[in-house]
Amino acid sequence: xxxxxxxxxxxxxxxxxxxxxxxxxxxxxxxxxxxxxxxxxxxxxxxxxxxxxxxxxxxxxxxxxxxxxxxxxxxxxxxxxxxxxxxxxxxxxxxxxxxxxxxxxxxxxxxxxxxxxxxxxxxxxxx
Numbered sequence: 001x002x003x004x005x006x007x008x009x010x011x012x013x014x015x016x017x018x019x020x021x022x023x024x025x026x027x028x029x030x031x032x033x034x035x036x037x038x039x040x041x042x043x044x045x046x047x048x049x050x051x052x053x054x055x056x057x058x059x060x061x062x063x064x065x066x067x068x069x070x071x072x073x074x075x076x077x078x079x080x081x082x083x084x085x086x087x088x089x090x091x092x093x094x095x096x097x098x099x100x101x102x103x104x105x106x107x108x109x110x111x112x113x114x115x116x117x118x119x120x121x122x123x124x125x126x127x
């Protein structure tokens with residue numbers, strides 16, 4: 001359920017290295033997060049060229065249940081956003097690790113702090 005090739009945050013975001021853009025990492029939310037949110041109906045993401053700071057809010061996911069903040073798992077510059085989510089936000093529910101990705105960031109430095117492997121993330125959910 002939680003792919004081994006990703007890193008995870010306590011806020012339920014995932015990071016895939018590498019992203020599609022050179023030097024970038026791809027970011028999304030976990031299956032756990034999308035399941036807890038319910039049907040996602042609107043996605044607000046940072047714009048390309050915007051700087052984000054690890055641990056800070058950089059977007060929102062609105063579902064039929066609530067609105068949830070998206071936190072940047074790394075510090076850096078946004079180089080891509082998933083434009084498909086503007087018309088079909090339910091992709092986040094349908095394919096959180098594939099077509100439902102959120103945005104890509106070129107990290108400004110080391111990005112290991114606060115990130116967990118799949119086993120540690122799974123353990124955090126059970127604990």
